[in-house]
Amino acid sequence: MVFKFRALSGDVENFARDYEISEENTLFDLHQLIQSDLNFDSSQMASFFAVDHEWNKLREFTLFDLGEEADDMDDAPVPMDVMTLKELVKEKNQRLLYTFDIYSDRSLFLEVLEHKKVEVGVKYPIVTYSEGEPPLQIENVSEEDSSIYDDVMEDFDDFESYEDYNERSDDEF
Template structure:
């Protein structure tokens, strides 16, 4: 079977930027990573991870390109087949490329179809929009609140004389 995905760049512009891809269900997440990076014009040399997601696009379990965990227990893309994490009941993934720039993509299984004889997979079906030169800036919840003040308690952390703390506590 063939999985057809829509991969949407998370951006705050008015322009929709997405790619429609098709890939064999038995291919790995690393294969999906490769076609996503190629279809958006990245060289694929940066760190990346997929995250399982629910219908509200909440980030779940991480599946990474390389194991950087201390105990070697990370779930890896090259060991994870698409059909083991994506199916009719679980259709959404979040993909983050380049952890310094945080290119973030919403990956959704749109359709499952029969393999077409004579077609090569993975396959880029459709392109919409131009990728910006830099990753869209991420706004965090605290940044979105106009009244957020990280110093709202009124403490001056440079005024050591008036802080209630004993420097010889030990």
């Protein structure tokens, strides 16, 4: 059997993708398909999240085993490569978040559109529908947005240089 996922972006209004992937594949396989389709840099961190129908995060599926333990092991993060889609997807319209920009918490919204039979001659996983440009993988920080580091360094520029401080200190003695 094959799952058909629809992916939408909260950042790009006209972006949509449909992915078909075998129920035997893992979340890691789906991650690789998305990365390849959107030309994302595979060295960046990403996670899937099981979510409820209101998009509230329930459980995280990570690229690597983070060795984290939770009070309830049912809540501990699970590596993507050990979770098959048939273990995870239990109903039509089930939802997942694919967080591709961990630091800015930017994600694709995935929903299962259908669970169908394998089509003869089709090599899965596959992109079956593509509309619009994908979101940027890493959000560009505009000049208006500044980091804490930039703010601190700007304040630091107001201090006298070490040489100026040192010369004045010597004169005072």
